Amino acid sequence: MPSQQDQVHFAFLQHVLLSMIVVFLVSNITFITSCVSASRTTGADSCKVDDVVERLVDVIPAIRQPVVSMEQRGNHKRAELVGSVYSFAWASAIVTAIAMVLAALAAAALLSDDSRRALKESFERQSRRWAPPNQQDQIRKCFALIALIAAYAFWEAFWGDFDFSNTNPRSHSNVVHVNDLDFYRLSFFLAGLLLFLILPVFLCTKTVVLKLAQRAS
Numbered sequence: 001m002p003s004q005q006d007q008v009h010f011a012f013l014q015h016v017l018l019s020m021i022v023v024f025l026v027s028n029i030t031f032i033t034s035c036v037s038a039s040r041t042t043g044a045d046s047c048k049v050d051d052v053v054e055r056l057v058d059v060i061p062a063i064r065q066p067v068v069s070m071e072q073r074g075n076h077k078r079a080e081l082v083g084s085v086y087s088f089a090w091a092s093a094i095v096t097a098i099a100m101v102l103a104a105l106a107a108a109a110l111l112s113d114d115s116r117r118a119l120k121e122s123f124e125r126q127s128r129r130w131a132p133p134n135q136q137d138q139i140r141k142c143f144a145l146i147a148l149i150a151a152y153a154f155w156e157a158f159w160g161d162f163d164f165s166n167t168n169p170r171s172h173s174n175v176v177h178v179n180d181l182d183f184y185r186l187s188f189f190l191a192g193l194l195l196f197l198i199l200p201v202f203l204c205t206k207t208v209v210l211k212l213a214q215r216a217s
Helices: 003-042 061-072 078-111 111-129 133-158 185-216
Strands: none
Touching: 003 078, 003 185, 061 078, 061 133, 078 185, 111 185, 133 185
16 A cells, blocks of 8 residues: 555645646736736837747747737737737746646656555556446546547637637637737636646656556566
């Protein structure tokens, strides 16, 4: 059986990963709010991001589409603001995802050989308990549903659902050209993707622990 310390070790990892997502979301909300407020006051984009981050405009359609559309309409100031806000959201999401993976790998590497062997036995017992043959279909359906929701979040975050002909701020589509609330839209979808990332990160950590336990045997 894994020791109490090992259980606390992985419970702490879970809290660390969730905390990273909270920090990502709070930092984005703060950044967006300050940028939009400054834009209303000065009428200019006072939240210019680094040139490396700004290159994401050319890579990610969800950033490029509104920027190009507003540039074509002559709304250069809002185009710059959208580019800065959305680029910051994607850059911070990528950094957060990398940090989550590194934290999980570090948690697996810090375990002793005895702890890895104990966790290996625990994983095997849990697999037999929670994944019996008669429940395989239900488990597959559950993972399929999770994958479907994650795919939708990725679609919205990477390609986006824009309606540049719409001037109704209450539209279900992204109308960031007229609605300030849609500045936050991308950040929330990216936070959802990071939340879904916890599952594969834990599965990868489990795989690393099992492999290290086999080498130590």
